[in-house]
Amino acid sequence: MNRRDFLKYSAKGIAGLTLPLSTIEIVSPGEIFADKGSGTRWVFLVDTYKCTGCGLCVKACKLENEVPYEANVTRTWVERYVLTKDGKVWADTPKGARDGFITNKIDLGEGRFQDIKNEDIQKAFFVPKLCNQCEYPPCVQVCPVGATYQAADGVVLVDRNWCIGCGYCIMACPYGVRFFHPVYKVAEKCNFCYHRINKGLKTACVQACPFGARMIGNIRDPEDPVSKVIRNGRVGVIKDEFGTMPQVYYIGLSREVV
Amino acid sequence: MKSHVLRPLFVVIFLLIAGLIVRHFLIPDGFGTHERGYMYGWHNKNDEQFWKNFPVKYKSSDYCNDCHNDKHSSIMRTPHAIIQCENCHGPALGHPDSPPKLPIDRSRAQCLRCHYPLPYPTSGRQKIKSVDPDEHNPGTECSSCHDPHNPDLEGIKS
Numbered sequence: 001m002n003r004r005d006f007l008k009y010s011a012k013g014i015a016g017l018t019l020p021l022s023t024i025e026i027v028s029p030g031e032i033f034a035d036k037g038s039g040t041r042w043v044f045l046v047d048t049y050k051c052t053g054c055g056l057c058v059k060a061c062k063l064e065n066e067v068p069y070e071a072n073v074t075r076t077w078v079e080r081y082v083l084t085k086d087g088k089v090w091a092d093t094p095k096g097a098r099d100g101f102i103t104n105k106i107d108l109g110e111g112r113f114q115d116i117k118n119e120d121i122q123k124a125f126f127v128p129k130l131c132n133q134c135e136y137p138p139c140v141q142v143c144p145v146g147a148t149y150q151a152a153d154g155v156v157l158v159d160r161n162w163c164i165g166c167g168y169c170i171m172a173c174p175y176g177v178r179f180f181h182p183v184y185k186v187a188e189k190c191n192f193c194y195h196r197i198n199k200g201l202k203t204a205c206v207q208a209c210p211f212g213a214r215m216i217g218n219i220r221d222p223e224d225p226v227s228k229v230i231r232n233g234r235v236g237v238i239k240d241e242f243g244t245m246p247q248v249y250y251i252g253l254s255r256e257v258v
Numbered sequence: 259m260k261s262h263v264l265r266p267l268f269v270v271i272f273l274l275i276a277g278l279i280v281r282h283f284l285i286p287d288g289f290g291t292h293e294r295g296y297m298y299g300w301h302n303k304n305d306e307q308f309w310k311n312f313p314v315k316y317k318s319s320d321y322c323n324d325c326h327n328d329k330h331s332s333i334m335r336t337p338h339a340i341i342q343c344e345n346c347h348g349p350a351l352g353h354p355d356s357p358p359k360l361p362i363d364r365s366r367a368q369c370l371r372c373h374y375p376l377p378y379p380t381s382g383r384q385k386i387k388s389v390d391p392d393e394h395n396p397g398t399e400c401s402s403c404h405d406p407h408n409p410d411l412e413g414i415k416s
Contacts, residue, residue, distance in 0.1 A: 052383040054371040056345045063349050064315050082378075100371030102391075124378035140298045149301030152293035159305040195312035204316050210340040210372075211382050252380070 040153045041247075042192050043219045045226045045235070046128050048252040050213035053078055053126040055100035060208035062098065064193065073179040074098065075190035076130040076205055081256055082106060083122045089256045090114060101126075127257050128214060130205070131156065131177045131190035132238070132246030139169035139178060139189075148187060154247060155194055158187050174242045192216060219247075315349035318342060325354065333407040346406065366391060369400045 001009075061076045062069050077096030083089055092107040105113040137156050140148050147162035148169055163186035170178040170187060181188035193203035197216065201207070206214045217226025229235065229251075236253035237246045250257075288303035322343045323330040333339055344350055346368060347360040375388035395403065403414060 049380065050382045052372060052381060052386065053376070056341075056371065060316060060345065060349075065312075099367060100374075101376060102367055102370040102374045104376055118377045121377065121379070123380050124376070125381045126378075126383070137298060146289065146300040146302075149292075149305075150294045150298040151306055157301075157305065157309055159302055160308070161305070162302060191309060194306075194309040196314055198310045199314065201314065207316060207318060208342055208345055210342070210345070213382070 039220060040218045041220045042133060042154050042197060043217060043226065043230065044130065044133070044192065044248040045215040045217065045229055046248065046250045047213050047215075048125055048127055048250060048254075050211045051078065051126040051128055052211055052213075053080055053097060053101045054210070055097035056208045056210065057128060057205035057214060058096050058098045060204040061190075064196075064204035067188070068182050069098075071182045072096070073182065073188070075177070075188070076128065079127045079129060079257075080106070080124070081127065081254070082116055082124040083256060084116060084120045085122045086120070090116065091256075097126075123254075125252070125254070127250070127253075128205075129175070129177070129238075130248060131192070132175055132244070132248045133192065135245035135247060136243065138172045138174065138242075138244055142168040142172040144168065148189075151194075155192050155197075156189065157191050157194065158189060160184055160186050163187050174239050174244065175246070313351060315351040316342075316344050317350040318344070321350060329407045332405075336408055336410060338406060338409050364399045364401050366400055369404075369406075 055078055058074055058077055061067070062074055065075055067073060067075060072095060074096035077093050079091055079093045080097070080101055081089065081091050090106040094101070094107040103113075104118070105115055108114055133150075133154050133156055135154070137150055140150055140156060143149075144166065145162055145164055147159045147164065148156060149159070150156050160181075165180065165186055167180070167187070170180070173189075178187055178189045180186070193201075193205075196203055203214075203216055206216050215226045215229075217224040219227045219230060221227055222231070230249050233251070235249040235251055237249055238253070238257060239246065286302050286304065288305070289301065290303065292299040292301065292303060319330060319333075319342050326343075329343070333341075333343075346363050348363075350360060353360050370391055372383075372386050373388050375390060376383045378384055400406075405413065
């Protein structure tokens, strides 16, 4: 082997090693959960066509989960995307859409607003966001003390007594769903209303949504309506390429949504 | 066998044992790897119970039906039936014992969440009839003319 070949093969080898398995293997959610035994694996389904951006889900979430109402932090929020005919993408989520969207001006932050004429709009829609309860949650991996963890049913929880507030998990989450709880000074996140789903209730946001844009279900149950849509329908997830296997599925996802 | 080399070793061993004893008392019993393995599941099992015991605050409209049957049966005949009572009246935990009365959100902003005109073709918003708040009776609460439990324009208060 000459030097040229050696360099070539080693470069290929290294490239091959660093390639995550997920990029070669195409797996569907059904395959992953179908034969992993019975029990419960909570998943979420969002129909962006139905969302009207009223923000009642955000309001309900904050009150149900005792997230300080005036603080600009929230476990779930709704993003507005407006694509104009000149190819620009505008997005905002004032106060996480706690009070909905009652102006057609886009909030650019720092008190600046963008006026968009109705006739310039190419497409526009709302995208509710919440914790993806990833199958491989990076926020849990980085916790140095075991304060955040995944329960057997897939929900990622935070132990308020054990969290030291280092903030690694907040940095590690690709979806930005984590924040510091202003009162308890520990990491805080959406947990699919763990107290409600374990009592057979829907999450606060699902119940509050008047339009059925939010749904929660058990993917291991083939008869579950949400599970059926995810198995048989066309659904997408956000930031698939991170390999975290997010478990919030979206109907009507668009390329512009990040 | 007395060696100055061994002495630091004893100190290290002592510290190690002391550390393990302290650790044993500091770490709660529930800690372990549990179902999701070491990487994702290392935690205190008892904390799951903490989250399961968290108080439920939103009751749903069915709960209100027992006592506010007039409002319930009224709204259920209208397109506003899809809106939970608590979306406009706040979570009902404890009501009617404490608090004896739930708040009433009469703000225009509350109605405009859905009725502000946003011409977004691929969202559900466009299907809802809208009013321009600057033109449609500005400064007056919507509920002084419209009954939220019966928004039908026929029965409008005048």
